[in-house]
Amino acid sequence: MLICPICKSRIVKVESSYKCENNHSFDISKKGYTNLLINHPNAGDNKEMVLARYNFLEKGYYQELKDEIKKIINKYDIKTIADLGCGTGYYSSNLDIEVYGFDISKEAINKASSNRSNHYYVASSQSVPLSSEALDATLIVFAPLFIDEIYRILKPNGYLILVTPSIYHLYELKTKLYDNPYLNEEKKQSIDCLKEVEAKNLKYQKLINKDDLLNLIKMTPYFYKTDSLSFDKIKKDELITLDFNIQVYKK
Ligand SMILES: C[S@@+](CC[C@H](N)C(=O)[O-])C[C@H]1O[C@@H](n2cnc3c(N)ncnc32)[C@H](O)[C@@H]1O
Numbered sequence: 001m002l003i004c005p006i007c008k009s010r011i012v013k014v015e016s017s018y019k020c021e022n023n024h025s026f027d028i029s030k031k032g033y034t035n036l037l038i039n040h041p042n043a044g045d046n047k048e049m050v051l052a053r054y055n056f057l058e059k060g061y062y063q064e065l066k067d068e069i070k071k072i073i074n075k076y077d078i079k080t081i082a083d084l085g086c087g088t089g090y091y092s093s094n095l096d097i098e099v100y101g102f103d104i105s106k107e108a109i110n111k112a113s114s115n116r117s118n119h120y121y122v123a124s125s126q127s128v129p130l131s132s133e134a135l136d137a138t139l140i141v142f143a144p145l146f147i148d149e150i151y152r153i154l155k156p157n158g159y160l161i162l163v164t165p166s167i168y169h170l171y172e173l174k175t176k177l178y179d180n181p182y183l184n185e186e187k188k189q190s191i192d193c194l195k196e197v198e199a200k201n202l203k204y205q206k207l208i209n210k211d212d213l214l215n216l217i218k219m220t221p222y223f224y225k226t227d228s229l230s231f232d233k234i235k236k237d238e239l240i241t242l243d244f245n246i247q248v249y250k251k
């Protein structure tokens with residue numbers, strides 16, 4: 001199922017590395033993940049963002065979203081899934097199915113594999129090191145979508161579960177950071193090569209404590225768009241709207 005990122009032939013585990021028939025070799029790290037990314041060193045989320053995301057997600061504020069994803073996986077009888085742009089692996093952990101997690105960030109995969117039992121690889125969603133028609137499903141949560149690659153790795157009748165931020169996501173946080181906060185654009189994807197079989201909105205509010213709000217800022221693009229003065233505006237716990245679009249597509 002795994003393929004060599006260089007020559008695209010199958011790779012198999014030989015002792016502590018993966019090898020292909022053309023003698024390309026990829027070491028398995030002590031933590032159990034493998035770097036299958038041949039270009040883009042240091043791409044994706046950096047260590048600080050990864051740690052912030054890990055610390056925030058582990059507090060359970062997005063548990064409702066995780067539960068929805070699990071329900072969808074059970075509903076469509078999905079047994080094998082690729083979590084593309086998996087970050088710390090929060091949504092695809094504890095699923096009791098076969099999970100392949102890929103992220104372009106070595107730091108993210110390092111964190112994911114130190115805490116979970118799934119298979120993790122550093123790789124880009126633009127060129128996933130899986131053979132064609134390998135899996136029942138792909139999961140993308142707040143991560144880049146490369147539809148041709150998804151189509152290629154899905155089995156016939158396979159599913160894409162896509163989660164994107166909806167209009168009011170983190171709105172109150174933006175009111176703290178910006179003088180003129182804006183609503184998110186409704187970016188529901190229309191994907192020609194797959195058929196939408198389900199679309200739902202999940203919206204709820206959580207009281208998020210001050211330290212977790214700072215982690216939330218560090219794991220989002222706001223961190224890079226916001227000057228340090230604005231961080232002083234986060235003084236206390238805040239009730240924040242979490243607003244997700246969840247779409248399910250079938251090949
Ligand atoms: C907003 S985070 C979401 C992470 C995770 N899905 C979650 O929701 O916790 C986006 C992730 O996509 C990764 N990423 C960005 N570009 C990527 C690419 N071309 N291929 C794979 N991962 C990518 C980043 O490193 C980061 O971990």
Ligand SMILES: [Zn+2]
Pocket residue numbers: 004005006007008009020021022023024
């Ligand atoms: Zn090879």
